[in-house]
Amino acid sequence: MTSEKIFMDDSYITELEAEVASCVQKDEYYEVILDKTIFYPHMSGGQPKDEGTISGIKVINVLERGDEIVHLLKEPVEGTVKLSVDFGTRFDYMQQHTGQHILSYALAKLFGGNTVGFHLSESYTTIDLDILLTDEMVVAAEQLSNRIIYENKKVTAREYAYEDALKLNLSKMPVELDHLRIISIENYDDNACGGTHVNYTGEIGIIKVTKKEKYKSGTRVEFLCGRRALDDYIVKNKSLLDLSALLTCRADMLQENIEKILNENKKLTKDISTLGSELNEYKARELTSNAVVKDGVSFVFNKSDNDVKDLRSICSKLIETDNYAAVLVSESDNTCNLVMGQSKNLSLDMKNIFEQCKAVINGKGGGNNYLLQCTGDLLRADECLELARNTLL
Numbered sequence: 001m002t003s004e005k006i007f008m009d010d011s012y013i014t015e016l017e018a019e020v021a022s023c024v025q026k027d028e029y030y031e032v033i034l035d036k037t038i039f040y041p042h043m044s045g046g047q048p049k050d051e052g053t054i055s056g057i058k059v060i061n062v063l064e065r066g067d068e069i070v071h072l073l074k075e076p077v078e079g080t081v082k083l084s085v086d087f088g089t090r091f092d093y094m095q096q097h098t099g100q101h102i103l104s105y106a107l108a109k110l111f112g113g114n115t116v117g118f119h120l121s122e123s124y125t126t127i128d129l130d131i132l133l134t135d136e137m138v139v140a141a142e143q144l145s146n147r148i149i150y151e152n153k154k155v156t157a158r159e160y161a162y163e164d165a166l167k168l169n170l171s172k173m174p175v176e177l178d179h180l181r182i183i184s185i186e187n188y189d190d191n192a193c194g195g196t197h198v199n200y201t202g203e204i205g206i207i208k209v210t211k212k213e214k215y216k217s218g219t220r221v222e223f224l225c226g227r228r229a230l231d232d233y234i235v236k237n238k239s240l241l242d243l244s245a246l247l248t249c250r251a252d253m254l255q256e257n258i259e260k261i262l263n264e265n266k267k268l269t270k271d272i273s274t275l276g277s278e279l280n281e282y283k284a285r286e287l288t289s290n291a292v293v294k295d296g297v298s299f300v301f302n303k304s305d306n307d308v309k310d311l312r313s314i315c316s317k318l319i320e321t322d323n324y325a326a327v328l329v330s331e332s333d334n335t336c337n338l339v340m341g342q343s344k345n346l347s348l349d350m351k352n353i354f355e356q357c358k359a360v361i362n363g364k365g366g367g368n369n370y371l372l373q374c375t376g377d378l379l380r381a382d383e384c385l386e387l388a389r390n391t392l393l
């Protein structure tokens with residue numbers, strides 16, 4: 001049977017009595033069809049379902065099946081039932097949906113952009129345009145949209161025969177049906193739509209575009225209306241105030257101050273890197289004074305708490321001079337680092353010794369015969385050093 005869609009005639013009705021036409025158990029739910037309903041079906045025309053109850057039983061889902069609206073309940077119902085729709089959720093959807101009509105109108109009017117996609121979710125709404133938009137175009141469309149809201153224009157829903165509807169200069173070509181439901185925003189827009197809308201544009205409160213991104217060959221625009229826009233403003237304003245307090249500056253100075261901090265940070269990072277390199281050079285020079293000389297080669301064996309990056313840097317500096325070989329180890333909480341190297345004029349079998357030491361610390365890593373590094377999880381740095389010393393000397 002055809003379910004009479006009361007939400008089409010009046011979006012503000014939240015309580016209604018209806019007769020159960022059928023109630024059939026399917027898996028864990030009962031599929032309930034009524035002679036009439038105020039429940040909007042899920043994702044019909046891009047809008048989510050209404051929340052609410054039927055005779056006190058929570059409505060799990062609402063589906064459109066041909067001319068029928070199917071309500072999914074966990075318990076069976078019969079006879080006359082009382083429908084109750086959560087108006088908070090419904091009104092929020094009405095605000096977003098009517099806002100979409102207005103924003104789509106503004107983008108079409110100002111820039112000739114057609115809305116080719118619409119998605120209304122529980123937290124945000126998007127429309128897809130077939131044109132590319134700049135930031136300035138978005139601002140202009142936002143301003144026109146909000147002007148239409150302030151003018152508090154009447155929004156009406158009327159049924160038209162298909163041919164009559166085509167005479168209305170519709171912003172989007174409708175699907176060919178005998179009858180079309182046209183949503184008109186006084187003096188502005190006529191558009192075929194089956195959703196729920198506010199009666200006056202002023203009820204939308206505000207339209208704020210929050211994001212735009214390139215989508216396919218056009219633009220996806222994300223926006224918020226009414227309470228959602230207010231909630232978003234509260235969060236963002238708090239965030240700005242917190243940041244202002246943190247940086248002890250006015251909100252309009254935040255960007256300048258953050259850029260300054262980032263630049264300073266970049267300079268400091270560079271300074272630290274330069275100082276680190278200088279410090280490693282100093283450490284390398286100090287290690288040469290303890291080198292053990294054998295057959296004209298100076299051997300450096302050392303254990304420290306440097307990280308593997310610094311060990312490598314120190315080793316590289318040591319072997320820049322001819323006739324140097326170095327075995328450097330370090331230990332931290334749960335890692336053991338090993339770096340070995342020799343000057344380019346030498347040809348000690350470093351790789352072989354490295355592999356033996358690597359096995360001692362259960363290390364992972366490698367390199368060429370002149371510079372090798374690994375990190376292991378066995379804290380046996382001293383053993384490693386001893387093995388290298390005994391093999392090399």
Ligand SMILES: [Zn+2]
Nearest residue numbers: 097193194195
């Ligand atoms: Zn609509």
